[in-house]
Amino acid sequence: MNKPTRREALKTTILGGLATALSGTSALAFIARKPRFSFSTLGCPKWDLATIINMAAKSGYQAVEFRGLMGELDLPKSPAFDTAAHIQETRTQFSDRDICICNLGSSAQLHHADAAKRRKNLDDARRFIDLAHELDCPFVRVFPDQLPPDQNRNETLHLISDGLLELGTYAQTSGVTVLLESHGELTRSELLLPIMQAAKHPNVGLIWDIVNMWVDAQEAPAMVYQQLKPFIRHVHVKDLRLVASKHQYVQVGQGEAPLRTAIDALKAGNYRGYYSFEWEKMWHPEIADPEQVIPQYPAVMKTYF
Template sequence: MTYSRKQFLQNSAILVAASMTSSSFILLKDKPLLAFSTIGCPDWTLKQAIDFAALHKYSGLEIRGINRQLDLPNAVEFNSPDHMESTLATMKEKGLKFVNLGASAAFHMPDGPLRDKHMKEAKSFIDLAQQINCPFVRVFPNEFPKDQDRNKTMEYVANGLRTLGDYAKSRNVTVLMETHGDFSTSDDILKTMKAAEHPNVGLVWDISNMWTETKEAPSIVYKKLKKYIRHTHIKDVKLLAGDKLQYVFLGQGDVPVFDAIDLLSKNGYKGYYSFEWEKLWHPELSEPELAIADYAKVMKKHFKY
């Protein structure tokens, strides 16, 4: 078959356009997905957080309270069909996604009223996540009570995660246990996750939480837990005298956070790098306008884009 010059030029143009589209897609895929938790801006409205995220080229928002309302299903932005529709429309307009909802539910305790209360909260967050197309809900392990057998505590946590995994499965949501509190050693976390094995259960790797407690190298932690990591919390800390911690901007502390970030990136991690500036718990920290803007700048510089 022979081609005229016109056909040749037309086909060439199509191939060039396809190549450019493909290259752009590859570049877009290789950019890290940045998010920040609203724990860092506890006095902002959701609209303020959305606008700031869009301005600084974030891809997503992790919701841990809005205007200090931690019970997200009852937050005004989600507490009626009209409000929810308006919230989702604003997110879509700004090109953002909800990436994780932070519940306060913990499962280190045996059956009883307190555990039932935490289970009810977690399920309400899962229901909300389904409604707003959010893939993850975070829960806590959370502690090893001194008057309770350590293995029994891990069993309680694993059972809670499996129960929530079953509940979340039909809602297209995954429940994530954060590496948090007493559950900071990789062996304890791995044992718990193996006991909780479920397709709709995973981990939030809070790199700083683990490292400041155990000093385990990220390479060791990642090797053990990579199968379960679906989401991350990123922050940096300076270690002070007397085991005190000082939260600092990314790259200014002692945590080998970039070692962990590079491990994730080089091994095909597709989730979000979510900045957790704990302003809600530590009001003395720098204002969110400074911290959240700096995080985006530092991460973009690290990833060279």
């Protein structure tokens, strides 16, 4: 038998030590996985489908999150999604560029006590779930949104959790998960946690909007993550700074949001979902154009990893 070379012996020693260090754990867990990036079409309300796909592909994104398309927020009415043929064509355009559709952002609100309003919002969410199923999209976003002063607070929280359970049950045969976003008047952990606990279901989860919870609730990201970790399936990322006593949106990394703390918590918690760039151009037309910020985001985000 040939005597191993010094290089081969050293390699065997190193690999043996590594195997010992990894004993009882998965070797895959040891290997750093690349983060996955998406952007919301909220940031590019005037881009057509071809522009969205091209920008995602050439800028290093793995997915797109739809919050409207060319001004149409009710996605099932958009020409890209309004018929089975158009849906298939859209799927093909994305798959040809190896880009996923990771989330459909509905406008459905779950806080309404009025029976007619509640029924309409739940029906809207179901239409989005049906569309997500046809697109092979894993998530549909809904809002908790408000704590109306004319409604008992606990009853409102129950309405939201009951609505999530109803939608999760509807989605369970489709492969779609319904995600509640930390948004509006429900951005505090003490409110979101009981909602999510009451709505525990395999097809129900949470979108952690890091900045919403930091600005509105002023909660430390590490604490937020520890409380809400079991429910987080998707993350919204943006940044801002205080200018003349007002919040001004800026490119990620140029503001005051504690993004590094939040991302470190997600990494430590083995988060495997998308880090989705939410540039709110639709609601704030005065901020920078999408051509300036969307292409930069993946490269900027990689500095956090």
